[in-house]
Amino acid sequence: MALALYRKYRPSSFGEVVGQDHVTEPLRTALASGRINHAYLFSGPRGCGKTSSARIMARSLNCVAGPTPEPCGECGPCVALAPGGPGSVDVTELDAASHNGVDDARELRDRAFYAPAESRYRVFVIDEAHMVTPQGFNALLKIVEEPPEHLIFIFATTEPDKVLATIRSRTHHYPFRLIPPSAMRELLERNVAAEGIAVEPAVYPLVIRAGGGSARDTQSVLDQLIAGAGPDGVTYERAVALLGVTDVALIDAMVDALAAQDAGTVYGTVERLAEAGHDPRRFASDLLDRLRDLVLLRSVPTAAETGLVSAPEEQIERMVSQSQRIEPGTLTRYAEILHNGLLDMRGATSPRLVLELLCARMLLPEVSGDEAAMLQRLESLERRFGAGEVAPPQAAPPQAPAAQAPAAQA
Structure with missing residues (x-):
C-alpha cells in the first residue's frame, strides 16, 4: 500500500x-x-x-x-x-x-x-x-x-x-498560519516531480483552492487526482469532474453574458449547468471567486504577476478582457448579490431557483432602490454614451436676435 x-x-x-x-x-x-x-x-x-x-x-x-x-x-x-x-x-x-x-x-x-x-x-x-x-x-x-x-x-x-x-x-x-498559494504550488510541484506524474498546470489552482491553505488537505486532494489519473496524467477535465468544480467555460459564459446584459444567455447557462449535473451552490461560489479576481485585475493591473490572481496564462488574458467590460461598481454589486445568495441557498429546497433569482437581480438593477443598484445604472448609461449607443440630448439651437425697432425719426 x-x-x-x-x-x-x-x-x-x-x-x-x-x-x-x-x-x-x-x-x-x-x-x-x-x-x-x-x-x-x-x-x-x-x-x-x-x-x-x-x-x-x-x-x-x-x-x-x-x-x-x-x-x-x-x-x-x-x-x-x-x-x-x-x-x-x-x-x-x-x-x-x-x-x-x-x-x-x-x-x-x-x-x-x-x-x-x-x-x-x-x-x-x-x-x-x-x-x-x-x-x-x-x-x-x-x-x-x-x-x-x-x-x-x-x-x-x-x-x-x-x-x-x-x-x-x-x-x-x-x-501557525494557512499556507499561501505560491508556497503551496511550489510544494505540490516538488511532490509531483518526485512522483514522476504529469499534471496539467491548470490543475494546480483547482487543487490549491480545494485544499483551503492546509498542506495536508491540499496534498490529499492531489493524491486523489493522481490515484485516478489516466495515461496522460492528471488532466484539467478529470480534475474538474472529480473535484466537482464548475467548468471554466460555464463561468466564462455567465460573465460574458452579464457583461453584455444578455438575459437569454444568462438563463441558458443556468440550464446548461443543470443539464451537466453541477451543483448551483458550487457554481455560485465559483462565480463569486471569478468576480473577486475580476475586481482585483481591474483595480491592480499587476495582480496576475504578483500572485494576487492565480490562473493559467490564457485564462488571465480572458479575465483581463472581462474585467474591462464590467464597471467596478457593477462588479462589486454582483459579488454582494452572490455572497448574500449563498447564505440563502444553504437551506433552499430549490437552489437552481434561487440562482435564477440572483441572476434576475443582477440583470435588473432598476427593481432595487439601493445605492449599489443606482451606481450600476449610472455606469451602464456612461458606458452606452461612451460607445455611442445612446445619443446625448441635443442642445436647443440658438435663437436669432430679435429685430430692432426702427429708430424714431426726428
Whole structure:
C-alpha cells in the first residue's frame, strides 16, 4: 500500500516546513542559542504543520549534536524520530481528544518524572490540546509550571483560546498560519516531480483552492487526482469532474453574458449547468471567486504577476478582457448579490431557483432602490454614451436676435 503524499513527504527539518517562516526561524534561533523553554504551544488551522514541527522540535532537541536547528539525520534519535521512523520511547504523542480527563493527566504526570531512557529530553507532544478538560489541565498545572530539567511539553491545538489560561501563560506560543498559494504550488510541484506524474498546470489552482491553505488537505486532494489519473496524467477535465468544480467555460459564459446584459444567455447557462449535473451552490461560489479576481485585475493591473490572481496564462488574458467590460461598481454589486445568495441557498429546497433569482437581480438593477443598484445604472448609461449607443440630448439651437425697432425719426 502506497503512503499518502502528506505522509510520504512530511518535513524532517524546519527548513522543509513550508509557509511558516515566522515560526520556524525563531525556533531555529532559540535552538542554536540553547534558549530552550520547558513548554511550547503550537496553534493554527488544521494541516498547517503543527504536529510535524513538534516532531522536528523533539528531533532537534535529542540529536547527538543538539540541541541544534539542523539535526544530523544519522544518530539514533534522528533516525528514530525521522518521518517513517520507529519512534522513540522518550518522545510520547498523546491525542487529547481521547486522553483528556483527570486520570489521563495524572498518568502522564507520573510518567513525566522518570528520566529519559536514551535521549537528552523526555518530550510530550499533546495534540488537540483544547480537548483537555479544565480538571485535566489543573492536574497538569504543577508539572507544567515547574517541570524536571529533562522534561519538555509541546501542546498543539487549533483553538488556543480553549487552552487553560494558566497553562497558556507558561508556554512559548507560536501561531501557525494557512499556507499561501505560491508556497503551496511550489510544494505540490516538488511532490509531483518526485512522483514522476504529469499534471496539467491548470490543475494546480483547482487543487490549491480545494485544499483551503492546509498542506495536508491540499496534498490529499492531489493524491486523489493522481490515484485516478489516466495515461496522460492528471488532466484539467478529470480534475474538474472529480473535484466537482464548475467548468471554466460555464463561468466564462455567465460573465460574458452579464457583461453584455444578455438575459437569454444568462438563463441558458443556468440550464446548461443543470443539464451537466453541477451543483448551483458550487457554481455560485465559483462565480463569486471569478468576480473577486475580476475586481482585483481591474483595480491592480499587476495582480496576475504578483500572485494576487492565480490562473493559467490564457485564462488571465480572458479575465483581463472581462474585467474591462464590467464597471467596478457593477462588479462589486454582483459579488454582494452572490455572497448574500449563498447564505440563502444553504437551506433552499430549490437552489437552481434561487440562482435564477440572483441572476434576475443582477440583470435588473432598476427593481432595487439601493445605492449599489443606482451606481450600476449610472455606469451602464456612461458606458452606452461612451460607445455611442445612446445619443446625448441635443442642445436647443440658438435663437436669432430679435429685430430692432426702427429708430424714431426726428
